[in-house]
Amino acid sequence: MDCRFFREQIVSESYDQLDADAKKSLKAHLQTCRECEQFQVSLNETQQTLDQWEEVDSPIDIEALHDVIQPKPLSLPPQLPAWRWLAWGVAACLILTLSLSVLAWIGVDVKWADRGLTLRIGQESVPEITEQELVRLLQAERHATQVEIVKQLQGALDEFSKQLQVHLEERQKQADAQLVLIYQGLQSQRVQDLGFIRQELQHLAGATEAEFLETQRAFEFILASHVSEIQKNMK
Amino acid sequence: MEKSDEALMLQLQTGDLLSFDTLVKRWEKPLLNYCYRMVNDVALAEDLRQEVFLRIYRSTKTYRPTAQFSTWMYRIATNLCLDILAKQRRRKETPIDAYLESESDGFDERLIDPSGAPDAVVLKKEIKDRVRSALARLPENQRVVVTLRHYNDMKFHEIAEILECPISTVKSRMAAGLERLSKMLSEQE
Numbered sequence: 001m002d003c004r005f006f007r008e009q010i011v012s013e014s015y016d017q018l019d020a021d022a023k024k025s026l027k028a029h030l031q032t033c034r035e036c037e038q039f040q041v042s043l044n045e046t047q048q049t050l051d052q053w054e055e056v057d058s059p060i061d062i063e064a065l066h067d068v069i070q071p072k073p074l075s076l077p078p079q080l081p082a083w084r085w086l087a088w089g090v091a092a093c094l095i096l097t098l099s100l101s102v103l104a105w106i107g108v109d110v111k112w113a114d115r116g117l118t119l120r121i122g123q124e125s126v127p128e129i130t131e132q133e134l135v136r137l138l139q140a141e142r143h144a145t146q147v148e149i150v151k152q153l154q155g156a157l158d159e160f161s162k163q164l165q166v167h168l169e170e171r172q173k174q175a176d177a178q179l180v181l182i183y184q185g186l187q188s189q190r191v192q193d194l195g196f197i198r199q200e201l202q203h204l205a206g207a208t209e210a211e212f213l214e215t216q217r218a219f220e221f222i223l224a225s226h227v228s229e230i231q232k233n234m235k
Numbered sequence: 236m237e238k239s240d241e242a243l244m245l246q247l248q249t250g251d252l253l254s255f256d257t258l259v260k261r262w263e264k265p266l267l268n269y270c271y272r273m274v275n276d277v278a279l280a281e282d283l284r285q286e287v288f289l290r291i292y293r294s295t296k297t298y299r300p301t302a303q304f305s306t307w308m309y310r311i312a313t314n315l316c317l318d319i320l321a322k323q324r325r326r327k328e329t330p331i332d333a334y335l336e337s338e339s340d341g342f343d344e345r346l347i348d349p350s351g352a353p354d355a356v357v358l359k360k361e362i363k364d365r366v367r368s369a370l371a372r373l374p375e376n377q378r379v380v381v382t383l384r385h386y387n388d389m390k391f392h393e394i395a396e397i398l399e400c401p402i403s404t405v406k407s408r409m410a411a412g413l414e415r416l417s418k419m420l421s422e423q424e
Contacts, residue, residue, distance in 0.1 A: 046417040053366040
């Protein structure tokens, strides 16, 4: 290992950060290396000199630091008391009333109309209107009324169509439900009828079989009587 | 029993500002001296110290006690100091020697022992100036390591964690730094 490695070891040892094995190894090296030994001596001197630099002390201003990390809220101007606000309000109303009175006295008409606040000074002159103009105006008004009526009718018709559509849909649903019920009723009636027919057929088959047996017995009896009569005649 | 730094940080996370004050009081002096030794300017070091505490406060919510608080704090301080030094280099501001000259008055008076004999006081100041001058001439990567190990008593592995480099690098920088300091101090004598 070279001296550079051991010089790092010397530094570590000077700060007591060297394990026992490394210390032994270093000790052995120092016994053989004059340069590293000198390095160790000069290192100790350097460290002692470095220790001469005393620490500075300048306590931090905690309050100032608090101000930086948590800025204080801005101070608002003091609020006026409620009576002052009331006094200001009354004064404002009085000034407004007085102003309107003065305006009315000097003939200025102030109105709040559809188009906002309007000011009118003196009497408004009514312009002359011709008969033709009047007719034209009436026609225009009539036309406007008709258009309005048509619009209203159209709206009502649309509403009626919608309601009718809804009603038809409901009726359709009801009809479908009734058809389902009828179909179910017919189905059950059919099942009942088939059961009845099966019973009747079984009953008929039983009666036919009994009748057949009786007829067979009658034939056998007749046959037997005929045979006995033939035998008697032959004798 | 004093609470650990990590416990104080966790308390600070709950909004307890007093724990922050305790941390500030505990670390203000070591941090100031670390920054001072790095930038060689007391006023700048004070500003840097305040900035470090501000960053610590602002990072409270994200702080996780996975590493030692001191390691984390010195990492912030180191990055700030290195940034400032880099900016100074780029702007070619007042060279570091100018600080050595300009700071020989004023603040240094606080360090002088008033009870000491005049010769001893002068000698002490001279040695201190030599150390400052030598440390200021060290390359930044060596100055960080020497300062943290020698003055702030950080272990090599902690310094490696702060600088995010291998321990072997830290040790080699330390050895090189001390060797260089040794030469510079002997030359000045």
